[in-house]
Amino acid sequence: MVPEAEFTSYYGRPVVKAPRWSWDIPAYLFLGGLSGGSAMLGAGGDLSGRPALRRAGRLGGLAAITASVGLLVHDVGRPERFLNMLRVAKPTSPMSMGTWIISAYAPGIGVAAVSELLPVLPRAIRDSPLGAVLRVSARPAGLAAAAIAPAVASYTAVLLADTAVPAWHEAHRELPFVFIGSSAASAAGLGLVFAPVGEAGPARRLATFGAIMELGTSRRIENQLGLAGEAFTTGKPARLLATASNLTAGGVLLATLLARRSRLAAVVAGVALLAGGVFERFGLYHAGIESANDPKYTVVPQRRRLEQEGPVRADS
Amino acid sequence: MAECHPVGFQWVMEAKARGAKIIHVDPRFTRTSAVSDLHVPLRAGSDIAFVGGLINYVLSAGKEFREYVTAYTNASTIVGADYVDSEDLGGLFSGWDDETHVYDPSSWAYEGVNVGASAGKREEGAGAESAGGESGAQGAERSKDAEQSHQFGSGGASLGEGAKIQTDPTLTHPRCVFQVLKRHFARYTPEMVQEVCGVPPELFGQVAEALTDNSGRERTSAFCYAVGWTHHSTGVQYIRTAAILQLLLGNIGRPGGGIMALRGHASIQGSTDIPTLYNILPGYLPMPHAHQHESLDSYVERNGSATGYWAYMRAYAVSLLKAYWGDAATAENDFCFDYLPRVTGDHSTYATVRDQIEGKVPGYFILGQNPAVGSANAKMQRLGLANLDWLVVRDFVVIESASFWLNGPEIETGELETTKIPTEVFFMPAAAHTEKDGTFTQTQRMLQWHHQAVEPPGDCRSELWFYYQLGRKLREKLAGSTDERDRPLLDLAWDYPTDDHGDPDAEAVLQEINGRGPGGDLLSAYTQLTGDGSTSCGCWIYCGVYADGVNQAARRTPGREQNYVAPEWGWAWPANRRILYNRASADPEGRPWSERKAYVQWDEAQGRWVGPDVPDFEPTKRPDYVPPEDATAEHAIGGSDPFIMQADGKGWLFVPSGLVDGPLPTHYEPHESPVSNPMYAQQSNPARENYGGAYNMLNPVPGDPGEDLFPYVYTTYRLTEHHTAGGMSRFVPYLSELQPAFFCEVSPELAAERGLEAGGWATIITARTAIEARVLVTDRMVPLRAGGKVIHQIGLPYHWGPNGISTGDAANELLSVALDPNVHIQDTKALTCDIQPGRRPRGPALLRYVENYRWRGGITAETGKQARTTGPASASTQGSTS
Amino acid sequence: MTQTTANHLFGPLDPAAEAGYPDHPPRLGFFTDTTVCIGCKACEVACKEWNNVPEDGIDFLGLSYDNTGSLGASTWRHVAFIEQASIEQPKPLGAQEPGVTGRHAPVVDLGMPSTAPPGTTAGADGRTEFRWLMSSDVCKHCTHAACLDVCPTGALFRTEFGTVVVQQDVCNGCGYCVPACPYGVIDQRKGDGRAWKCTLCYDRLQGGLTPACAKACPTESIQFGVLDELRERAAARVEQLHAAGISDARLYGADPTDGVGGAGAFFLLLDEPEVYGLPPDPVVTTRDLPSMWLHAGAAALTLLAGVVSTFWGRR
């Protein structure tokens, strides 16, 4: 436990403003990550001949991205103007970049996913030229989406980091790795739930990969970031993140030890991984909120830096 | 000043930027203190002791500006042998009458000068009317006398005929004013200041040094005050104390000096000049008295003066009557002098409210006021309003004075019942200043014209419209009447050009105020006024505001295009003069006291007074002019007598007549105080007007049973964010959000002592009632040690009431009515109370809660009213009590 | 000194030129000299009147005379009131000299002054010196404005005067600018959803007028003008104050090489910035944007590699 920081502020009021977002946004982060990971898993399933995994990845990818965008639209103050996002393309705005990334990603995953529905669609559609096009373009579309998917999974880390929120900004080097890790673990969870044990090998391995990335980098954030790290290890964020770690670790353990044999274990492991992903995103999100609301996270590091290194200056 | 006059305060900030030292004397640390060089917290109600201490410092160290004092003040004047100072009478001056509770000021007169006679003559016939009721004869007597003081207007008392003032220019005669002053203030030592005010001697010393170092030939210091000094039962004497000090330091009539009364409402100066007061007419002419002023001649004789500018009072009065009644006013009918209403006694606002409660007032107009919140003892105000036949309220919003019958606190407690209140209330929407043309007269006596910016919304109308149309309708109704008593109304000169809405042209009114000569041409100076009926003038001191047919008040020449006095910005009365008595800025020979402080000086070559300002002197009167024996009017003022409105041309350190509570200021405790007067056996101003009574019960003072019930001092004041009784701020979201709730300011020490929680609620109790406020614990409030006790002071902004966006209890519920006897102003600044954590009881329980306090303190309608006190036996008074 | 090389995202530059106004008027801004602020809040009210900003809540905060609390969507000027009851050294500007001897006890260093509501930190023996600082805060119109940088719709834009303004008809209320601002200035308005902040009275500037708040300020605590001239004036003022023994006086946001490339609205303070609720040494978040994208890219590739490897060569 770091000793209580001594600092001055204006009646303890926040210096920077936490975003006014609701639970929509952590949910959107989770779903976006899930979608990206799923699309990649689906593409892998496609290329490696694992139809169930392919199907789960593609459908999960579309559902998640749709819900994710839905939440995003819902969260903006003027939903009717959501599309104003497409007025500009600004590299300095991760949200703008993200919008374009999703715009590039969504059609691919959409086509790939819809093609999975062909068998259950009415014959008229299946046999129509549209059906033919869907069948032909499913793989290229799925692969295209998978190619963009890593960006879908990682840009949201920049979205959070490119703010004055101390916990997020200070963690700007680590957050992308947590995010892709979490994304991989969640997608793996989806694969474990929906793919039969025989096809789920990559999902089990992806779970391990994701968990290592997520948990490893999280520890790094907590231990290496100084005061900002404290935002992740105290209060509500800490509880959320601990739950996330437990679920994820438990999910991976279950996946590696039992899921190979038991479908039920696979489903439980998958659900645990998915839940872990949800908790992880909410935990990271709230760590940011708390760090913005408590002025110490803004004042103390800046003050220390000032005292130790002097003011930040551009050498012009 | 930063709090209540922020726009004017920019000049203080500018002075500070140029090196001026700013000292702020206030019980509380305010926004003004925050930017001042020194803040002096003192016990509320103790300033006479503080400033008296400064006077003593000046006198005992010989730091007065001797030449100035000798030449320009009455320091050398010999006071009559009958005068006995308060130092020798335990706090009373000679002339006190224990029966009538008033002073006979005749013993305060100058040696051999019949000042008293003049005052005596003025008393004749008065007092015939008896106020009756609970106030009794005492009240009537007192108010009658108080009213006399007002009649001196801006002129002070006359000296009586054949006056020959005796002086001792060496200032050593034991009865010369200077020596009287020295003796009077000798006990106002730094130690006494500490004892009375709670100001440590080192801090007092800093102020004394700063002030004296910055006064004299080369430098001047200014005093700024407002109602922190006037709202006391000794308010007038507060200002007198400052006047004495400033005269001693040579800080009057000189640039950078003076005593600035920072005034209140935007044109409150204007409504004193062209008064909304019952006892004066425009230009400080006294309102005639029913029994004293039978004819114009007797009116002028009694109120004018043989010497000084008040010698022309007849010209001012006749011109006013001509402005009122035009052609109907003729020499034969005394210029309609008989038409003027007459006063018969004290008709000031609190006296009227008492009369309302006693059922003597059938109807009432409330315009630009919200007494149900803004006046002391708000309950008394509402009980008065609830006992009328009709009431007209003109305001922008439904203020508490218009809604008391619906949601006043008495409805909640059950003391009043809506259906049983007889008053018929007419609410008339008023136009705001931005919605009409007109002038504001500010603190420097400067008139500034404001143009209408927008049309008033809906049915809102200007005051001008309202009164003009009301007069027109009344005259229509009375047309053809042969009843004599309708003549004043029917003969009025009541024709003004009007616009499409029937609104009279405000410039036409200003022209009438300015005055016209025989040919109807606009006058340019009051010296043109005559008493023969050939001139008319609505307010003699405003004569010249329309000089040359130009609205001088509308001038806005930028500062950089004129000299630093900026005479072409607006117009200041009299005669566009910016500093009064500015002859004092030169020495007796007419040379500037110093080059740094040069202002108005005698130019021998031109044979006249010159300077950046209009000289406040006859322009060609030589500095060495000595008036002949029999001179009258301005000719009786010598060439080196700057104070031309005074009969002797001098600045008065000692006031031989004109005040009803003493010729010199002396420290009295506020009428409610937690300490015994450390200076005298006499506790409070004996001449104060103390209403007492069932709705105005008084807190016990030291020595009374229950003296510990109300151990804290509270003071009431304003916040920058709100305006007075709130009609213009509590209804405005942008202001309400800035100060959203009624609160009390307390020190951390008091909060700890009473268990008050920051941000929580507190109940504040007096013998009148209890109110609740949010708690603002702040280090800006400091406990002081004074009168042998630790004094905790509580600050209460008085802006709140039940209506509007930001609501809360009104601080004025707590106040009692105790008035300065000279001007009938209430004491709002220093009273006592108790404070308890939590909210107040509601409904009838509130009455029981307060009743319990009264019971514990033995408080009744009769207690606490004594005028003369001999002090508690144990009090360590050093003064003689004989 | 932490040195970073200047580029488009960091360091001094002419923001209007950078935004593509080749022939633009000189950059305009504010110099707020808090030493002469009297806390009258005329600036707050004038701003609301001119810009039609709605009321921001009728809440008694009990924080000295501050009842608006902070800048926000409906408070574009905010006057802070800081009651300093316990300060280590006697400071000029208003001294509270109590008569009660207890208060003359040596000043205790409380370590964390003024984080608590006024009056709750110091006790009877806690103070001899007292001051009440007031300061009118506003959007800094940063040279490198994070709010503008991150806005995904282009609603936030740079004007020809170098100021930063929200186009209300474009803003979709994504709220991204809110956490981006290193000073906590801009905010979304409840019920409206869009982001609002000081426009530096863009409409008035276009009409050649002084912004409403500066116009209303009675003491010229808010000085408006050409930024370069204001910086000179401010430097002279600091020198004057130092000469007068007020060694605490310092400028905040005036340096074009600072973390936001210099603020268009800068301040003269008498204490550390955090005392006024300002960040001590803010840096525009986008300074680190290249590094962020780089790390995100690396992470993305890692993910790709991770996924590929899970499929590689196994069945």
Ligand SMILES: Nc1nc2c(c(=O)[nH]1)N[C@H]1C(S)=C(S)[C@@H](COP(=O)(O)OP(=O)(O)OC[C@H]3O[C@@H](n4cnc5c(=O)[nH]c(N)nc54)[C@H](O)[C@@H]3O)O[C@H]1N2
């Ligand atoms: N913002 C704003 N401005 C206003 C008004 C308003 O309501 N709001 N009202 C206007 C009106 S009508 C008027 S009359 C003026 C009044 O202007 P001020 O007189 O300045 O107003 P107050 O706040 O009533 O009182 C001033 C100070 O007197 C202090 N005080 C109390 N008792 C004593 C005492 O015994 N001695 C000394 N030395 N100080 C004492 C109080 O703590 C307070 O700080 O303001 C005018 N200007």
Ligand SMILES: Nc1nc2c(c(=O)[nH]1)N[C@H]1C(S)=C(S)[C@@H](COP(=O)(O)OP(=O)(O)OC[C@H]3O[C@@H](n4cnc5c(=O)[nH]c(N)nc54)[C@H](O)[C@@H]3O)O[C@H]1N2
């Ligand atoms: N406790 C305590 N009590 C005090 C004081 C104090 O310091 N402490 N101060 C006293 C002083 S100095 C004063 S001046 C009084 C003020 O107290 P009041 O005069 O009773 O109260 P205001 O709120 O000033 O009332 C003015 C009303 O006029 C209205 N008004 C404004 N312009 C116009 C207009 O053009 N036409 C009409 N018809 N109405 C208009 C406003 O809306 C407002 O409601 O309070 C006094 N009471």
Ligand code: SF4
């Ligand atoms: S409200 Fe009017 S009178 Fe009062 S300070 Fe402001 S401008 Fe002056």
Ligand code: SF4
């Ligand atoms: S202060 Fe904040 S809101 Fe203002 S320009 Fe800078 S980043 Fe944007």
Ligand code: SF4
């Ligand atoms: S809320 Fe409006 S101004 Fe702010 S970033 Fe989003 S679109 Fe831009």
Ligand code: SF4
């Ligand atoms: S510049 Fe205009 S918008 Fe900005 S705070 Fe001042 S008045 Fe408000």
Ligand code: SF4
């Ligand atoms: S208007 Fe000026 S003096 Fe008043 S609070 Fe604002 S900055 Fe301070």
Ligand SMILES: [Mo]
């Ligand atoms: Mo007033």
